[in-house]
Amino acid sequence: MSNNRTQRLVFTSLLAALTCVTTMAVTIPTPLGGYVNLGDAIVLLSATLLSPLYAVFAAGVGSALADLFSGYALYAPATLLIKGLMALIAYAVINSFKGDKKFLPRALGALLAALWMVIGYYVFEGFLYGFGASLVNVPANAIQGAVGAAFGVLLVQLIQKVSPGIGKQE
Numbered sequence: 001m002s003n004n005r006t007q008r009l010v011f012t013s014l015l016a017a018l019t020c021v022t023t024m025a026v027t028i029p030t031p032l033g034g035y036v037n038l039g040d041a042i043v044l045l046s047a048t049l050l051s052p053l054y055a056v057f058a059a060g061v062g063s064a065l066a067d068l069f070s071g072y073a074l075y076a077p078a079t080l081l082i083k084g085l086m087a088l089i090a091y092a093v094i095n096s097f098k099g100d101k102k103f104l105p106r107a108l109g110a111l112l113a114a115l116w117m118v119i120g121y122y123v124f125e126g127f128l129y130g131f132g133a134s135l136v137n138v139p140a141n142a143i144q145g146a147v148g149a150a151f152g153v154l155l156v157q158l159i160q161k162v163s164p165g166i167g168k169q170e
Helices: 005-025 040-049 052-069 073-095 103-129 131-162
Strands: none
Touching (some): 005 040, 005 052, 040 052, 040 073, 040 103, 052 073, 073 103
């Protein structure tokens, strides 16, 4: 990506908007009032295409806006933190490997980020509803994380096949 700050901000905003829309496009309610969605794929795409600060912003803000627009305002602050850290975790894992960013680092980063998401929402909902009750959403969050990881890794693979230079960190 270009070093032009305006282009980075526009691309980051575009990924935040895409995260929001993708999160809202398919929502499956969970027992405690949350929902399963496909936005994690774009969270992981952001972690691959952006530098860490920009990826955290795109993932966190885009996901939190989806919560606000979808009537889940209670979840928005936690989502901002959880999804932002998801992007940071994925970024850190992917970039800890030397050489080209291939399947294994992306998959590992995506899975560790998904694990963080499951833990993060478990803790957040534990404080809201009790830790026993919050176990009810762990399977749904795990499915969301796994599906988001799979779609995210696949999406990055496809994009980089079409445009091999994209995703090279600054």
